[in-house]
Amino acid sequence: MTLTSRQLESLDTGMNLSVTAGAGSGKTKVLVERYLSILRGEEDVLPSNILALTFTEKASLEMRERIMREVQALSDEEGGRWIRVREDLEAADIATIHGFCTGLIRTEGLSMGIDPDFGVLNETEITSILSDIINGMFTTPGPESPALRRLIVDLGQWRVVKLLKSLIRDRAKLPHDIGSSGLKEASVLFHRKAAEEMMSSALEGLDGIMPHLERLSVMGLPHAESDSGVKLLRGLSGVLSAVREGRTRREILEALHGARSFLLTRSGSPRSVNSLGNSRVWGADHREMKDSVKAVSIFVSEHGSILPFIGNPSLLERAERRLLDVITVLEALHSRYAREKNRINSMDFDDQISLAVRMLEEDGGILRKMRRRYTHILLDEFQDTDPRQWRIAELLWNGGESCRLFMVGDPKQSIYGFRSADVRLFLEASSMLEGHEEGKVVVLDRNFRSAFEIMEFVNGIFPGLMGTDRNRWSVPFDPLDAHRGPGGSVTVVSVIGSRRSEEREGRKAADLIMRAMREWKVMDEDGPRDARFSDIAILVPTRTGFDRYEDALRNASIPYRVYNSGGFFRRQEVKDVLELLNFLVDQNDDIALASVLKGPFFSLSDEDLMSVSLSDGSTLWEKLGRNEAFRGSHDLLERFIDMSFRSEPCMVLAEIFSATGVHATAGGRRQYRNLDRILEWTADPRNGTSVAELRDSLARLVEDPPKEGEPQFFVEDEVVTLLTIHAAKGLEWPIVFILGLEHEGRKNESPTCIISQDDGIAMKVLDTGSGDYLRTPAYEKAARDAELKEAEEKKRVFYVACTRARDHLVLSGAIPVRRNGMEGEPKGMMKLLVDGMDLSFHDMEEGQKEIGRMVVDIVRVSGDSVEELVEEEEEEDREPLSTTPELSIQTDCGVIPAKGRGFLSPTGEEVSEILGVAIDDDRTRTPRAAGNDGPAPFELGEMVHRVLEGIPVERVVREYGYPDLAGPISMMSSDMAEQVKALGPGVGFREVEFVGYLESGGEKHPLKGRVDLLVIDDEGNALIVDYKTGKRRKEHEAQLEAYVRMIEPLAGGSVRSTVVSPGDDNNVHE
Known part of the structure; x- marks a missing residue:
């Protein structure tokens, strides 16, 4: 590929550069060329003098292979110095940040008393160690025990365990190290300052609604007790009395908190006043009453988190004490965790980063040695960097005194906030380099990946989505020029209905896939060719609906594979195996046995299980043995129990799978693959060498699945790939389907505490009077900021998904329509699509929409039994x-x-x-x-x-994907x-x-x-x-x-x- 002028500018090795590389703009090519340019232009520099850090193992391997090919060719052609470069390249630091830190600790850690032969803990081992330590803290007294007891009284043991594990796992997000005075001081300051700010804001806001409260307080109530407006104002009588009597502002705010149920919905939103009161009853006061109630409701919704504390200031004091208790127990857990890791000579991934930072900050000899070694630092995917990783680069770079810094990334593709990535770092570092006397910013704004139609679509919808809300988590949208010409397509599938239908959506996707195989062309280096199954990827925001999409693909005889990581341990097949292991370990576990008997291994009906439960015996296992009708099932399980004492766990499960014929049950093809994966997992002795150990390991993974890892794909397999958008980051396909755009992931129970990356830990507090867990002002502030951050990241996830496609892009999601035919509010990324396209029901009926200089095809699918759910005025069409x-x-x-x-x-x-x-x-x-x-x-x-109902035939066949019919x-x-x-x-x-x-x-x-x-x-x-x-x-x-x-x-x-x-x-x- 010939380099563009912007790409050539990125090769200026004499400058410190921040390169913003949009999707498909040749980032990897530029990174490799930058590396080679350093070697070509600086005779005394070898690969060992260049530190190249990537985000994934796959990226570092790809970069190393590309550089090696180029260096090998130069070595063969020119010899001389390039032979030495080739030999030195074998030991070059082209690695992930964790790989670099591991190497640094192993080679330089002895000076700080670290055994270089340390092990790295996996997720299962971490969970096991933390569980053992926490259980020990519950049973063995220690300095933290009083604080722990207070937390258990307020929160319950289960919440305390969950809270402590999450804080240890997410400690990279904390603004200060656990155990440092900074964490405690910052968290307490955050707690107090947030309360002061929100109290001041509430008092100021009260001044704004006092005219409304005063109007309501003197408004005469009509003699109509059943009127909704009359009922509401009677509910506000305490507030209105306080206003009439001239009570203090704090007393009025306390009264408003007591009347919140009249002003807010269950979700805490302002109540609607559209149907409040009867105009004939209220007369001329009706409009004024509704406007005033609306203003007061909005105020209570916006300031509701501070109101409970105004009349009960001791709650804030209690919350601060519990916050200090959490930090005290967390410090004790962290200390014990560190001691246990030291005892077994192991560390986790977070330790590697934090220890590397500490070595560079505290040991001047190590830092000077590293600065002498590296003349250039190359940082890939910088938008996914967290503050500690950036700190390592800062220390080595030394403001440009020690080496040249080159960082490349795209803030629009920063989607790993859950891994502590902070998109603000890219913007701040770019701004810093732009002001550096030997630094500059380069923007790669030409896309080489995607067809003209796809880029026109992306450039058309994202300016209205990205950077429009000016907040600290937003990033601007930089449009990309399309290098490729026309030849692609964008299709939107809108699933219309009052309820969700992944089945219908999946079936339409399968139809479009078969149509793609018949009609669509994809571009290769040699020109256009027919599409193949391996050209197609189905991306989803979450795993919700995976099974239904798989069913649709199977029903259409479309070969596919699912990439899973943590999601694998949420599959029903895994849970079925866990229940089986529970029973093999403990035959008195009636729940486990009932699950095994009803599950795919034996498939007993509810009536069968009832028959067993009515037999004689004190446990279900005894009852099964005494029921002649199910003697065969009992004997088979007895054989499995006997095997569990004398055979390896994987052999036991393999025999069970074979003897029960589980592969022949419904969904057997998928189960066959998943059960094989379970067998592979059980064959690893690290997961347990006995059935009991295996059960414990699997139980931990089902409860707390590992984070999504890096997919491994084999493009020669002629199958469609089904995966999440996050797993697709950095990959591309000729044809991409994005399904289930409305899905937003499971909303877990609101946690007891929350981390603010800037301010520390914030807590909920137990109101002993009501039994409710209340959000403190600090918690509310942190939660709002987290919601804002998540909303901005959702836009970037959507951008990443759309830019995975080379030739054809299909976007599909639900648009809710209530039974009365009125349009509902789309959710998730489907709302972003609707807003970005300014998509209307009329567009869906027309079947097309112009975006820039291209036309998006729109396929309308009914998700209900109701065939026509469109606005009434469109019936005229x-x-x-x-x-x-x-x-x-x-x-x-x-x-x-x-x-x-x-x-x-x-x-x-x-x-x-x-x-x-x-x-x-x-x-x-x-x-x-x-x-x-x-x-x-x-x-x-x-x-x-539909044609007989009066819908034009052209529209109908276009919606169903058969225009030739x-x-x-x-x-x-x-x-x-x-x-x-x-x-x-x-x-x-x-x-x-x-x-x-x-x-x-x-x-x-x-x-x-x-x-x-x-x-x-x-x-x-x-x-x-x-x-x-x-x-x-x-x-x-x-x-x-x-x-x-x-x-x-x-x-x-x-x-x-x-x-x-x-x-x-x-x-x-x-």
Whole structure:
């Protein structure tokens, strides 16, 4: 690749540079060329004089291999110095920051009394050590015991354990080291200062709403006790009395806290005043009353966290004491943890960073040695750096006195805040270098990866998302020029409905994947070629819905693989194995045995389990042995128990998997792979050499899964890859699907304490009067800042996802629509997409939207049983079904009720069962084969139905992804429409919903249904018309018979039914 002028500017080895490298701008190429330029331009510099730090092992390996290829070629061509360079390159420091720190400690640690042969703890070992230490603190008295007892009384043992583990694991986020006076001082100062600031803000804000409170206090209440406005003001009587009596501002604030339930929703938001009070009751005061209540509600919502402490200042004192208790116990835990690691000569990843910083700060000899060694420092992915890692680089760089600094990254791709990465460091360091006399900032603004359409889309939507909210976590958006020309596409799939449907979304994604295999081209070095499965990645924000997406891929016979790390230990198969191990360790564990019997290993039903539980015996295991019907299950488990005492754990599980035939259960292909992964994990002796040890290791991982690691991909595998967006960072594919954009991850219980990266630890406090855990002002301030940080990072995650695509990008997510047809608020990244595109329901109906100089295709998918959930005014866009003077078609039928609480929508099979009618044996829907280019039968029926409802055929086939079927669908619909015309005179009502009772066997079954068309003639007789494009089955006939029986008592005349199908010679079949 020929270097651009900006890339060439990045090779100025005489300058300290900060390079902002947008997605696909050739960052790795520039990094490698910078390294080679140093070697070419400085004769006395060898690879061992260059420190190159990357974010991942994969990146460091790739960089080393590229440099080695170039150096090998130069060595072969020129010899001389390059031979020495090649030999020196073997020991060059091209590593991750953890790799560099490990090497530094092993080579220089002896001077600080560190054994260089130390081990590095994995997640399982860390969890085990912490659990043992905390349990020891509970049972063995120590200086921290009084503080620990107070915490247990207030929080409970479970919360204390969770709190301490999280603080130890996240200690890299703390502004000061645990054990230093700085942490305690900073946290207490934060606690006090936040309270003062929020108190001052509340008092100032009260001045702003006093006119509203005064108006409400003198407003006469109408004589209408049931009026909602009257009820609310009676609820505020304490507040309004305090205002009338001229109480102090603190007393008014205390009264407002007592009345908060009248002013806020359960989530703490201001209550809506839209329907507050009746205007006829309130008269001229109505508007003023609503405005004043709204202003007061907003005030209480904004300042609610400080109000509980105004009338009870001792709560703040109690919170400060508990904060000091937490720090005291944390220091004790940290000290014991350090002693245990020292005893076993091990350290964790955080230790490596912090120890390296300490060595460089405290040992001048080590620092001078490192500064003499390195003449250049290259930092890759600098946007993912945390403060301690940056401190290492700062110490070595020494303000430019010791070496040249080159850092490259993209703040728009900083998505690892949960790993302590601080995007502000990139901006601050860039600003520092820009002001340095030998420093400058370079922006790489040309994208070489993605097609013109994708870059036009990215440049079109992200300026309105990034940098618009000026806060300390936001980053500006720098547009990228597209190096590539047209040839790609962007498609948005909007799943419309009042509830989520990953099944429907996954099915549409599978359809689009098969369409991509048929129609889409991807660009290679040799030009365009047909797409392959290995060209495709499916990215998701979280693992929510993974199983349903997998089901959709399997049903479409699409080969795929899932990359999992921590998420693997949340899979049901893993939990099933854990319950099995629990039982093998303890046969008295009834819960574990019940789970094993009901799970995939034995698949007993609830009735079977009930039968076992009624047998004689004191435990479920004894009862199982005495129940003859399940003797085989008991004997098999007894054999497994015996094996567990004399065989390796992995051999025991392998035998269990084989003997129970678990691979043949539903979802067996996925289970087969996951169970094999479990066997691989159990074969590692570090996870346990006995069933009991293995159980303990697995239990810890299920409770606290490891963080997501780095994926390993093999591009030669012809499969679609399914993974999270975070795992896809740094990777690219020709075709990228981003599914489930609305998912935001699981909202865990709000923690008892929270870390502010700038200010320290903040606590909740127990209000002993109410039993509630209240957010202190410091906690509230830290939580708001964390929410702001998370919101900004979500934008960057979305950017990373979109820029993984080279040729084609598909974005899919849910847009909620309530049952009344009104639009809901999209969530997660789907809201970002809707806002960035300014996407409307009209755009979705049109099926296209211009973004810049390209057009985004929009596919609309219904996530509900309700077919049309669009705004009422858009109904005018429909073309009505052709009518004649003999038969007119309308959309509103008033003779049949359409709503009924408790009424069920039956399937044809359920109706057949009620009526006692036999059904076809081949009724199971057969999924379409992967090689079939046409729509599945149900999709064909849906498309014809929608055209007969009046939706233009071009729009329908475009939504379903079959634009070439417009002609056939139109012919089928027209044929059926002609048959409808021939039904005779009357009025036809389309898509009629009704409720009624189906009588059978002396019982009334409350059901509801929907008919495609209901025709009522001049005499009041009704004809039910059912559109059918597929095979007629007996259960369909039963359903029509049920509809006739249910509608007859409602319609007032005779009721018949008929089926209209395309291509019927006899037209109408009754």
